[in-house]
Amino acid sequence: MDIRVIIPTYNEKDNITELVSRILALPVEARVIVVDDNSPDGTGDVADQLAAQNPRIKVIHRAGKLGLGTAYIAGFKLGLAEGADRLITMDADFSHDPAYIPALVNLSQHYHITIGSRYIPQGGVVNWEWQRRFLSWGANAFARASLGLKANDCTAGFRCYHREVLLNIDLDRIFSNGYSFLVEMLFKCQRQGYQVGEIPIIFANRERGQSKISQREIYKAMYTVMRLALTRFLPLRHVPISTLPPLPTGPDNSKNLVEKPASHS
């Protein structure tokens, strides 16, 4: 199976080398696509040096900070063009521990999208002050309530998509670009009828580098959710969806680290 891990970066020089080497050392064979927006700290050059040493690494350079959503899309398009079966997205700052990647891929046998979730039993967040916890929890609750999303962590950026999902969702028609891109993608996937599963992750606050989330992003995300809510009951273009084997019941499930996958009809 061809697995690509897409890592958008903006000023992640202190993280990217170690992160990529940990991904390449995983027991699942994954390739890496770094999408760098001309980071002023030179992350793009560091990524180029890594790519020069290892053909499993590719770098997409964009002219400037064009946003997280279009960074994911650029990575998806390259991965799809090169025949990827599974496309994983994750942050560069070690908030998403690459050690969870095998479990995400494993669970993707049963779900079209799998999410590394903070908000299911055994998941959680460490080293976040209460304001940040409250913001994340509130954003998630607002998105779930307004859009009827069934996943427990709708704003998580640690995901594994099947190729089929990204081919059938019209990526060029996604209007949000910042952090709300994640909510919009999930909304479109659920509406289309794709199955979503979750594994619990412990999300660690970044130790190196700076956060890029701003007040403006928060307002933009609220606007996105409200705008999407208006489209909730519009007719949909139907696409054929593959049937995946259901998750087996029984004690074996613990191997998948699955405590409570989002239940979807």
Ligand SMILES: Nc1nc2c(ncn2[C@@H]2O[C@H](COP(=O)(O)OP(=O)(O)OP(=O)(O)O)[C@@H](O)[C@H]2O)c(=O)[nH]1
């Ligand atoms: N290419 C690209 N990457 C971005 C952009 N904005 C953020 N990123 C990357 O997206 C990932 C998530 O961004 P963070 O700044 O960690 O945002 P966050 O995780 O919501 O915030 P913190 O909890 O403060 O870390 C990181 O890998 C960033 O480097 C962007 O405009 N372009």
Ligand SMILES: [Mg+2]
């Ligand atoms: Mg982060």
